[in-house]
Amino acid sequence: MAETVSGESKAEVKVYDSDEELAVALAKYTADLSEKFCKERDVFTVVVSGGSLIKSLRKLVEPPYIDSIDWSKWHVFWVDERVVPKDHPDSNYLLAYDGFLSKIPIPAGNVHAINDALSAEAAADDYETCLRHLVKSKILDISEESGFPKFDVMLLGMGPDGHVASLFPGHPLVHEKAKWVTFIKDSPKPPPNRITFTFPVINSSANIALAIVGAGKADVVHKSLGDDKSSDLLPVQMVSPEGELVWFLDKDAASKL
């Protein structure tokens, strides 16, 4: 059973007894949104991070969801990507392919990975161009409020330092206001070269799920959801979508709340 802890913002915080229960709930959450957006828009735009999030999505590619979801309507994107070849062990594409994409009947053209032949800077520009085309073709929604693309859902992890996407604490990229996609060449988490969505894009989302497991994240979860806002905001605290934000925590990650 999930316990819902009320956060101080409009975010909903759900705590699960185990990593397994969290994975079941995250699958249902995603499948329910898929049904809603496929009905409303006839497409479903889904953004994933790398890291442990992909493991947390494992129940989505098992019955009943593997059979009930209309995968042909899905368009998949990465909130951040390491600038390495797609078959490199550090690639977020490869992680998602092995854990998720290889198991579902999604059209290859609906999987929007970066161009791994380009430099970080060029790959970021190229990915932004790809998003602009998808806005023109009405696959990707645009926020009337912000003018930035509005994804149906972002399924994100958080690092133990409070980073989300490749937006790290204290890095100037957290303040980017104009670009949709940008690049980083000095990521404190290896590998150093990455591309990342910016906060204006992240925060234009219709839905964001933050899936966080393990005791190693407990301190930062406590800081993020606690009252003490005296120091600079962590990137995860800057996640504040137009739509709904749900934190999915296992009890270890929530142990200091």
Ligand SMILES: O=C(O)[C@H](O)[C@@H](O)[C@H](O)[C@H](O)COP(=O)(O)O
């Ligand atoms: O490319 C990346 O590094 C990820 O996209 C990154 O943003 C990840 O989501 C967090 O670092 C959390 O990763 P963990 O859940 O593995 O700690």
